[in-house]
Amino acid sequence: MDKVKSKPAFTRRLVQLYAALLYNCHVKGFLNGTIFRGNSKVLCVPGLNCYSCPGAVGACPLGALQNAVAASGQRAPAYVLGILLLYGLLLGRTVCGWLCPVGLLQEVIYKLPTPKIRKSNVTRGLSMLKYFILAALVFAVPFWYSYQKLPLPAFCKYVCPAGTLGGAIPLLLHPGNRGMLNALGVLFTSKFVILVAILLLCVFLFRAFCRFLCPLGALYSLFSRVSVLGVKTDKAKCTHCSVCLNVCKLDVRYPGDRECVHCTECIDACPTGAISFKAGKFVLRGNEGIPEMKAEANNKAKPKLWKRCLLVGAMTLLLGAAFWAANRDRADAQNAPAASENTVETVTPAHVDESVPVGFDPGQRAQNFTAPLNGQEGTFELYACAGRPVVINFWATWCTPCCLELPAFDQIAREYADEVTVVCVHSDLITDDIEEYLASYDYAQLFALDETGDIIASFDGSLALPQTVVVDARGVITYNDMGSMTYDKLKGLVTEALSRQDGASEE
Amino acid sequence: MAKTVKPLRLLTALLCAACSALLIWQCLKIFFAGGETPYTAQNISRALKVCLPAASLLAASAVFTGILSLKYGSPKEKFRPDRQYLLTAALSRAGEAGGEEIRKARRRVFFVKAGGAFLALVLLIPFAAYLMGKAHFETWDLNAMALSLLKNALPWVFASVAALILTYYWTDREAAKLLEKLKKQPKTAFTPERENRFENSVLYIRLVLLLAAVLLIALGAANGGARDVLAKAKAICMECIGLG
Structure with missing residues (x-):
């Protein structure tokens, strides 16, 4: 047995x-x-x-x-x-x-x-x-x-x-x-x-x-x-002896009911062979301890x-x-491109500090990128932001924390309209509902689209949203992290980026 | 040696509970220590170091008890459900083939259970309303929150539980009476016609469901549902893993 x-x-x-x-x-x-x-x-x-x-x-x-x-x-x-x-x-x-x-x-x-x-x-x-x-x-x-x-x-x-x-x-x-x-x-x-x-x-x-x-x-x-597949009880053979209930560790009324997970432990306990593991009408396993079932199995x-x-x-x-x-090597956007690659070939404007190496960590220079704008004509280019700090938020309509923090970016965009550029870049996954989503709101910040996933990858992102990057007036990253943002935290980051700009201009 | 297995099992159970409590306590300690980012690598490793002795004890106890159980046999696992469980199960099965009186009695028991459950739910509404009131959770003063809960919300929970207990007690008594009646009745023959009718209809139900499944999958693939699944699965779901 x-x-x-x-x-x-x-x-x-x-x-x-x-x-x-x-x-x-x-x-x-x-x-x-x-x-x-x-x-x-x-x-x-x-x-x-x-x-x-x-x-x-x-x-x-x-x-x-x-x-x-x-x-x-x-x-x-x-x-x-x-x-x-x-x-x-x-x-x-x-x-x-x-x-x-x-x-x-x-x-x-x-x-x-x-x-x-x-x-x-x-x-x-x-x-x-x-x-x-x-x-x-x-x-x-x-x-x-x-x-x-x-x-x-x-x-x-x-x-x-x-x-x-x-x-x-x-x-x-x-x-x-x-x-x-x-x-x-x-x-x-x-x-x-x-x-x-x-x-x-x-x-x-x-x-x-x-x-x-x-x-x-x-x-x-x-x-x-x-x-189709599962433990079934033959009601013609069942004598309601409850032996199966004693063996089963789950809260079943009878084997095969809504609580049964079809572990088949009750099959061998049934004295009349009423329980079997079936696929449709085919019996995959019955109680081979019972003489008639054993004979059938032997045949x-x-x-x-x-x-x-x-x-x-x-x-x-x-x-x-x-x-x-x-686990084979895949040619997809899982890894960020090397820091020395430029997302966009362009002449570096004067305000951008070329002595700082390009990368995605704070202290490194952000890669330039161009992205089409949502809801308006034209494109957004990072280096074209004429010597002012830029707050970049990577978001998506299907990401709840992203949607919940958009008002904070809107508030910052309104408060610092003349000093800071705020742009929210949408992920390249599921992009057909962005316009409809934005039409319901009156946000002040710019919205752009990362068409290929390269932009977020250049900031070492892509897997987890939301992600926020703050770039100062010289094009140097001062903050790059994933996770939800609050208004107070954003304000602190923006103030820090602006103070760097003031410090640099005094020099 | 066999007699020591039972206390060792108890010891293992206590160590499990202790380890879990320790883990929860450390997690809450880190969180309530405050700061913008309470979880740091140092905090977490410190917390794990605190839990390590208890976890080691648990592992040792589990292995030792397991070896002893294999050698001397563990106490017979009593999975036999309690009498009331068997009563209810037998009654629900008997009702399928029982007489009119049994069926009426079953229906009565069902309505009382449903009524009891409904009453229990209604009594929980003030509790739910309390939980939805943001004003009750504005400060993190745990003592004040606990007292407020005890005064305003928990009496409703107790009332709901009392309603459930009373319903259970009444239906249980009814079930015992019915089972006694059932034992005195002659055994009702199994009616194969009803079962055969169900077996025949199951085939059609399966065919309809299979067709519906295939159509839904095709429709979903066409309207972009499959692409949505892929897009969401490709990115880390921050909320699912508790980030944020």
Whole structure:
């Protein structure tokens, strides 16, 4: 019996591990402190895996869903809904039990040898909480804020532990991302506390996050009765003896219901063989401990060893191919161009200090660039700003912190209209809604477009928005960092840049 | 040796809780130390150094207890759900094939549960309204905030929880009575017709959903939804990882 029990459990663990490795095969990201920017990220992985994780090669379905709902004012979230519908129909909550890295992590943590909390009606009742989270944080809040043109992925922002554990911590641990520490504040603190609390709960309660909080599990559970793959109960054979309920660690009423993650541990416990793991009408695994099922299994030709080796080999090849594809050298804009390259070939104006080397760090000279203006004719050129400080803000309409800080730049632009130039440069990703967005506001600063991504790359940016750069009158960078800006902080930076200008003119 | 496994498991549990509490405390300490950028590499490494002894103890305890458990066997994991859980599960299954009286009783229990849940939600509205009031959180005086919460908001939470407990108690008693009635009834034969009808309709439902999924994906790819997913996934989501 133990042998029969351990093989399926081992198979499931193997599949979970494969899935986790496949979703996060961009190993270079962990080594370089960057994220993967390949086109495979157009596909959503079935399980919960933050797309800001350095290793992630696919998009997170939950994050993609929230962003799609948040953008529902511009376009219907058909693509993400279609993908989730497909996964739910084909796999249902088999994703939770077999293909989710967060599920694997919870099961591993649960192995810590401590006393455990039994399931009860209370835990069954608490399992409804995830539906509330799905409705409120994944749909209602982003939808509400879409009307205010503020993309707000509420679950990702306020709750999701996968983002903190898989995204924040690996990125922050990298020495090259020290600048990100400056952007940590109340949000990171609250998310870290939530992460630790969830991990602690998982030690005592089996899959606590899955059962009570995961909105993706809630979504997939809606397909429990129609999903193709999964554990099914044959009601004709079931004698309601409840042995399966005693074996199952989750809050199921019967195997295969909305709470079941299809781990197949109940299959061998059923005395009548009523439970099986099916794909449609095909039984993939039944209870081989029962004499009639055993006889049936014996009559089937056992898969030969070479076929099993072939399957394992094929999966390993697939994993290897994914690793190779994700980690090969890519010719994209991930790395900033060398400091000596000029973004725009031009005659350097007299006010620009040519003795300072070109670069992107404070103290180095900013590269000149030209960008087409939004909402008006003409282009913006950095070196043409006639000896006055320039505040450059890199932003995007799909970035909530960026949109929230635009009024601060507007205020600075109005206050220092004669002394400072403020320009907000939009990212090269999703640019078709900029005009519509700006038409709703009357901002005083200039808006330009980084058509190719080279401008932000020349300031060592591109991966995280917003980013603000302050260039003084001599073209030297005095500030370059990512993270949200407040009016007071901006004012301080502008005052400093102006005082440098006054100091230089006195000399 | 086998008898020492249980206290060791308790010790591991306590160490888990202690480690978590220590991590949370250090994080809050850094944040409340103030300053424009409270998190620095030095602060974080100092905090981690404080947590290191507890984490090492936890790791040692976990490994030691795990080895002992493997050798001498761990106490039998009691995943058997409590009696009320089994009652509710059996009742929900029995209702599918039970008599009219059982079905009526189930419906009654359902409406009482729904009413209890609705009452609990209504009682939470003043609590939610309190949380949405920005004026209550303008200062970071934790003592004042805690007192204010205790006085104005928490009584509503207690009332809501009391409503839930009373509902649970009543439905539980009803469930026990129903189960006794059910045991006395002759076993109702499983009705295959209803199940077969469902099995036939599932195939059509799957086909419709599959078609809908394919159409939605195609529509989404055409209207730029796929491009939006790619664009957002290519950039670091600052909010998702808690930056900002």
